[in-house]
Amino acid sequence: MNIVVVIKQTFDTEAKIVLKDGQIDPTGVSLVINPYDEFAIEEALRIQKKFGGEVTVVSCGGPRSQEAIRTALAMGCDKGVQIDETALESVDEYVRAEVLAKAISQMPYDIILGGRIAVDDGSSQVAVRLAEALNIPSVSSVIKLEIENNVATATREIDGGTEIIEVPLPAVITAQKGLNEPRYPTMPGIMKAKKKELKVINPADLGVSGISAKMKVQNYSLPTPRQGGKKITGEPAEAVRELARLLREEAKVL
Amino acid sequence: MSKGIWIVVEQRNAKIRKVSLELLSQGRLIANETGDPLVAVVLGQNIQDLAQEVASYGADKVILVDNEKLAEYTTGAYTSVLNKLIRKEEPNAVLIGNTAMGKDLAPRLAQRLGVGLASDCTGMERDEANFLTFKRPIYGGKAFAQVATDAKPVMATIRPNTFPLATPDTTRQAEIVNETAEIDQEDLRAILKEVVLATSARPELTEAEIIVSGGRGMKGPENFPILEALADALGGAVGASRAAVDAGWIDQKFQVGQTGKTVSPTLYIACGISGAIQHLAGMSSSKVIVAINKDPEANIFNVADYGIVGDLFEIVPLLTEEIKKLVG
Numbered sequence: 001m002n003i004v005v006v007i008k009q010t011f012d013t014e015a016k017i018v019l020k021d022g023q024i025d026p027t028g029v030s031l032v033i034n035p036y037d038e039f040a041i042e043e044a045l046r047i048q049k050k051f052g053g054e055v056t057v058v059s060c061g062g063p064r065s066q067e068a069i070r071t072a073l074a075m076g077c078d079k080g081v082q083i084d085e086t087a088l089e090s091v092d093e094y095v096r097a098e099v100l101a102k103a104i105s106q107m108p109y110d111i112i113l114g115g116r117i118a119v120d121d122g123s124s125q126v127a128v129r130l131a132e133a134l135n136i137p138s139v140s141s142v143i144k145l146e147i148e149n150n151v152a153t154a155t156r157e158i159d160g161g162t163e164i165i166e167v168p169l170p171a172v173i174t175a176q177k178g179l180n181e182p183r184y185p186t187m188p189g190i191m192k193a194k195k196k197e198l199k200v201i202n203p204a205d206l207g208v209s210g211i212s213a214k215m216k217v218q219n220y221s222l223p224t225p226r227q228g229g230k231k232i233t234g235e236p237a238e239a240v241r242e243l244a245r246l247l248r249e250e251a252k253v254l
Numbered sequence: 255m256s257k258g259i260w261i262v263v264e265q266r267n268a269k270i271r272k273v274s275l276e277l278l279s280q281g282r283l284i285a286n287e288t289g290d291p292l293v294a295v296v297l298g299q300n301i302q303d304l305a306q307e308v309a310s311y312g313a314d315k316v317i318l319v320d321n322e323k324l325a326e327y328t329t330g331a332y333t334s335v336l337n338k339l340i341r342k343e344e345p346n347a348v349l350i351g352n353t354a355m356g357k358d359l360a361p362r363l364a365q366r367l368g369v370g371l372a373s374d375c376t377g378m379e380r381d382e383a384n385f386l387t388f389k390r391p392i393y394g395g396k397a398f399a400q401v402a403t404d405a406k407p408v409m410a411t412i413r414p415n416t417f418p419l420a421t422p423d424t425t426r427q428a429e430i431v432n433e434t435a436e437i438d439q440e441d442l443r444a445i446l447k448e449v450v451l452a453t454s455a456r457p458e459l460t461e462a463e464i465i466v467s468g469g470r471g472m473k474g475p476e477n478f479p480i481l482e483a484l485a486d487a488l489g490g491a492v493g494a495s496r497a498a499v500d501a502g503w504i505d506q507k508f509q510v511g512q513t514g515k516t517v518s519p520t521l522y523i524a525c526g527i528s529g530a531i532q533h534l535a536g537m538s539s540s541k542v543i544v545a546i547n548k549d550p551e552a553n554i555f556n557v558a559d560y561g562i563v564g565d566l567f568e569i570v571p572l573l574t575e576e577i578k579k580l581v582g
Binding site for chain 2: 011013014015016017019024035036092093094097119120121122123124125126128129131132133135137138139140141153156157158159160161162163164165166167168171177178213214215216217218219220221222223226228229230231232233236237239240241243244246247248251253254
């Protein structure tokens, strides 16, 4: 089975966000594989263990995204592809989906996995758009996946429950927390990863020049920091009565 | 010629999601400014009776697509139907709730239409140049981006609890149009086999007005019933921090934070939660935050409007009793 995993390099979730000249400042921030993409990588490796085949990691990003791809290779993926998005005029979810679709359509694939959301822009769009761009079905936010006879049975999280969806391959599956427990790269894995193929593709070579973002960011801002409020002291019973009174009379939420 | 602001109304078993009514309420205000008709688009089966309800929240026109193939949401069928309707009517804007359905439907639809999409927005404003602009949290709410597109339709998914509900006016009349469902064969490739809904009587976490959340300080799964009792007294939902989820005390679907659900309830009560940046990202847009923690230095007190330093196992049951007295 030919398995493709789409990943994104993101800021660590513990990172503090700072603006510099109106832009998000990446200085000093540690970069990681988007946590939801780790579930996708793990699932890809499990599918490969069962059915054989090759796992290819594809990422749209700048030069540093190669670190994320190497980490995925160290986890056990076979080869990596970095699409150099610094060569693109502007980037949004639409552009990334189009570029990824062009790159992936040139390789064999039976299933494509990705995280259900990236923790940086939080838009939950690219993997679903990719499925549309490739004209294949997708299932989002999957917490359980079984494959048999080229059909995937996916359990998807919905608000207040789950759905079970049967989908013929090839299809895009987006991973939700709970799908699996991602492995850590081992030392031998890290050594082996250094020798694995990592191809860098210029979007122009995919024939997607002239494509530009549909959404434009007008500005970035930081939230007004919340202020610590009243600490209610006293005996527990007394403090609780005071809290209930404040919630009702001052905050007016009860 | 004003072509309309469309609200894609989400319903299950002919019950409309609250976020859809919030979008109609806010859509009404914007439509008044732009002069566009406010159009509610409802897909489903046996949904004729919903027309009056969406009209009462401000819709000028209701498009109903009533078909057995639309009884449950599926990506393909809903995308197929909406894509054709949007291409035919060319609305100025299409707004969808950022729910499990919205998150799955909107990107697919936007890609098919070849347009941009502002996801999970917490603000929407009239804009002369771009029709609308949107404010959306990024980095789990640690920053915001103001985004816009000059193409039409302007598409966005809006986070639940962002806009207040209007008072419904049951005397309002809307034009009702029934459209046939045209579904492309290849949009029926994925088959929905089963929907399993939790039997909980509590509200859905992302839509709840009140959330009672527990963290590492809960000490074990056996203690969560005290949070449930408080949540039930308040008519709220139960949430949890990543620490509690990773310890296996509670299912991950209850997780609030950057790698869980993002919530903006009216009242968020954090019990035994230290306030890691990861957790704050998921709940700091709550209107009022209460912290109960035995550590007076816990970071959660830096964001809480009200805090009690103390033993949650003592405080929470007392609070439950107090609330029962107040509301009962």
